[in-house]
Amino acid sequence: MSATVLELNAIQGLVLRGYRMPVGRYLYLRVEDARAARDWIGGIAQQVTTAAPWRSKPDSAVNIAFTAVGLRALGVPEATVADFSAPFAQGMVARAATLGDTGPSSPANWPGPLGSPDVHILVLLAAGTAAALKDRQDRLISALPPGLPVIARQDTEVLPGGTEHFGYVDGFSQPDIEGAEHGPRTGLGAPTGNGGWRPIRAGEFILGYPDEEGVLPDAPKPAELARNGSYLAVRKLHQDVAAFRRMVLAAAEFYPGGADLLVAKLLGRWPDGTPLENSPKRAEPGLAADPRRNNAFDYADDPDGYRCPVGAHIRRVNPRLSLPFDGKLVNRHRLVRRGAPYGSPLPAGVLDDDGADRGNLFACFQADPARQFEFIQSQWLNDGNAFRLGADRDVIAGAQTGDGKFTINGEPPAFVGRIPRLVTTVGGEYFFAPGINGLNYLSRLTG
Numbered sequence: 001m002s003a004t005v006l007e008l009n010a011i012q013g014l015v016l017r018g019y020r021m022p023v024g025r026y027l028y029l030r031v032e033d034a035r036a037a038r039d040w041i042g043g044i045a046q047q048v049t050t051a052a053p054w055r056s057k058p059d060s061a062v063n064i065a066f067t068a069v070g071l072r073a074l075g076v077p078e079a080t081v082a083d084f085s086a087p088f089a090q091g092m093v094a095r096a097a098t099l100g101d102t103g104p105s106s107p108a109n110w111p112g113p114l115g116s117p118d119v120h121i122l123v124l125l126a127a128g129t130a131a132a133l134k135d136r137q138d139r140l141i142s143a144l145p146p147g148l149p150v151i152a153r154q155d156t157e158v159l160p161g162g163t164e165h166f167g168y169v170d171g172f173s174q175p176d177i178e179g180a181e182h183g184p185r186t187g188l189g190a191p192t193g194n195g196g197w198r199p200i201r202a203g204e205f206i207l208g209y210p211d212e213e214g215v216l217p218d219a220p221k222p223a224e225l226a227r228n229g230s231y232l233a234v235r236k237l238h239q240d241v242a243a244f245r246r247m248v249l250a251a252a253e254f255y256p257g258g259a260d261l262l263v264a265k266l267l268g269r270w271p272d273g274t275p276l277e278n279s280p281k282r283a284e285p286g287l288a289a290d291p292r293r294n295n296a297f298d299y300a301d302d303p304d305g306y307r308c309p310v311g312a313h314i315r316r317v318n319p320r321l322s323l324p325f326d327g328k329l330v331n332r333h334r335l336v337r338r339g340a341p342y343g344s345p346l347p348a349g350v351l352d353d354d355g356a357d358r359g360n361l362f363a364c365f366q367a368d369p370a371r372q373f374e375f376i377q378s379q380w381l382n383d384g385n386a387f388r389l390g391a392d393r394d395v396i397a398g399a400q401t402g403d404g405k406f407t408i409n410g411e412p413p414a415f416v417g418r419i420p421r422l423v424t425t426v427g428g429e430y431f432f433a434p435g436i437n438g439l440n441y442l443s444r445l446t447g
Contacts, residue, residue, distance in 0.1 A: 004202045004209050006179035008051040010228040010435040011206060014063045014124065014338055015365045016051040016180045018171065021061065021126040022158040023133050024340055026234075026361065027140075028113055029121040031073035033147020034447070037121075038074060040145055042443030045436055053181060060127035060136040064439070065232050065431035067091065070120030075445040076225075083220035084432065087369040088231055091115075092428040098374055100382040100399035105425035113152045114236055114427030121148075122234070122431050154236070156340035156361050164341050165239045165358050166396070166422075167263070169273040172294055173318060175200045175334045179209075187295030191320070191327045205336055205367055206230050208435075212331045217367040225442070228435025230336075233373045235362040236427035237397075241346040242353040243420045249351075251416040255408070262416070265408050266395050268312030276308040298322075305409035310387045313396040316380045323386065333375050336365040359423070369430055395419055 006016075013019070031037045041064075049061035066074070068081050068089050087095050093107040093115050101107060113119050123140065127133035141150060164170045176189035178199040189197045190212070203211030207219040208227035219226035248266075252259035264270045270283035277297035279287055287293050299315060299322035302308060308315055310322070318334070321327050343358025366372035379385075382399050384392035393399060395406050400421045408414040434442065 004179040006051070006202055006206070006209065007228055007435070008053070008179075010437050011051040012063045012230070012433050012435065013049040013051045013061065014126075015206060015230045015336060015433065016177060018174065018338065019049075019061050019126045021128050023128075023130055024124070024126040024156040025133060025137060026154040026156070027123040027125065027137070027150050028119045028152045028154075029123065029144075029148055030118050030151050031070060031120045031148060033145065034073060034075050034445075036145035036147040038443050038445055040143065040148055041074075041439055043143065044140075045439035045443065048436065048439065050436065051180070057128075059129070059132040060125065062136060062140065063124040063433065065122045065124070065433040066442075067119055067122075067429055067431055069117050071432070071442075073120050074442055075447045076442070080220055080222075080225070085218070085231060085369050085430075087233075087374060088430040088432060091117075092233070092235075092430050095374065099377050099425075099428075101425050101428070102399070103401070104421060105399060107428075110425070110427045112427070114154075114234065115429050118151055119429060122232075122429075154342060154361060156342050159341050159345055163271070164360055165241050165343070165345060166244050168267055168269065168271050169288070171337075172269070172273050172288075173314065174336060175205075177205055177336075178202050185295070186292060187297060187320070190331045191298060193326060200331060200334055203367055204332070204334060204372075205365055207367055211367065212328070222441070224440075225434065225438045227437060229438050230365045230367065230433050231369045232431040232433050233362075233364050233366070233369055234429055234431060235425060236342075237359045237362055238357065238424045238426045239359040240353060240420070240422050240424070241358065242351055244422050246351050247416070247420060247422075255414050255416075257408075257414075262408075265309050265312060266406065266416075268308045268314035275314075276312070277302060280307040298327075306411075309407060309409050311384060311389050311392060311394070311407055313394055316387065316394050317376055317397075319380075319387075333372055333380075334366075335372055335376065338363045338365065359426075365433070393419075395422070397423055 071081050096107050162169050176199040179202050184197050189199045192198050201212050202209040203217050207229050211217050248259050252262050255262050269275050272283050273288035274283045298320040319330050339360050339362040342361050381394040381397050384390050393404050400419050404419045406416040
């Protein structure tokens with residue numbers, strides 16, 4: 001296969017680059033005047049942060065995405081909308097059974113507006129400071145026409161130490177993408193079979209480029225709308241931090257390794273990010289901070305999960321070489337994750353829920369939501385069959401029902417039982433983030 005050259009000036013930057021800005025805001029917009037909204041899109045297309053190389057890091061960034069309902073409201077023909085990926089065209093509420101959004105996570109319990117037909121456009125803001133975020137938001141809102149109101153907003157903010165609410169440092173593993181700025185990095189792309197790694201083909205994440213099969217991913221027509229675009233899955237996930245802490249303390253009473261090792265076994269990394277595969281007995285801050293080593297593992301020599309349990313969270317979402325076909329199967333189920341925490345942290349040591357809304361605003365980009373996000377959620381997180389774990393669900397992000405277990409592989413194995421629901425879905429939707437060419441196409445629609 002020839003090397004892929006990406007149109008970086010036309011691809012929205014968040015697809016290929018983690019901005020690493022500490023504060024963010026999601027603005028949800030509703031189209032009430034299609035013509036006015038299309039005119040606004042024509043203007044915002046010139047302000048969207050693209051994947052073009054930066055001369056210097058900006059103070060803030062802006063990206064934009066649309067729901068299927070939003071495309072219809074803008075005047076995109078129904079036949080074109082139906083040509084998009086089925087999960088996108090149907091909306092996330094319609095996919096609840098596939099995703100395990102039942103019981104407390106049922107869309108009937110979502111407070112909205114995420115997942116409702118009122119959300120048409122998502123504007124994603126990120127900034128280096130709260131002042132820069134406010135300035136970017138104020139400038140954007142002042143330019144909105146009367147027929148394009150902001151109906152809700154959601155703030156995100158990096159927690160102290162860069163952790164998520166359960167206490168793990170996040171963001172260590174993102175796929176290398178062919179044609180992006182960075183080159184191959186150990187453990188982040190596709191294994192080459194000789195101990196090396198190569199970037200994943202761009203078509204796994206961006207429409208209009210060859211994927212891992214060497215073909216263009218399915219995309220709607222016209223090509224001007226689809227090319228350089230990517231599907232974005234957004235989930236608002238409430239985390240029950242107090243229940244997580246109580247579960248760990250109760251299980252640690254019967255686990256010889258103690259609470260610290262148990263917490264590492266659940267995730268597959270020590271809380272500071274040190275991978276269990278490389279350091280199974282202790283956290284090593286130097287290793288966790290070294291990008292050349294903190295993903296330098298593939299599970300090939302740990303098939304039974306004695307170092308990193310087979311059911312550990314990071315092993316389930318990216319099994320690397322621990323599944324058949326030399327990684328080729330796994331390469332087809334990768335995601336670009338761009339989520340961030342929301343809400344204030346529960347104070348250290350508190351074991352009772354304080355009623356605050358906190359969790360993760362999960363977001364991921366891909367070229368095929370059914371094959372990528374939905375497959376991972378339904379087959380690898382909500383089912384253990386692929387890992388010889390029967391019906392056991394992922395502890396961190398699976399749809400637990402209170403009667404599941406977690407296996408710590410070893411001789412003898414250890415078990416954590418009656419795992420409570422730690423994460424509850426409280427909103428979600430599929431969006432499409434067009435390339436700049438796609439935004440310009442939308443701005444020229446008539447009717």
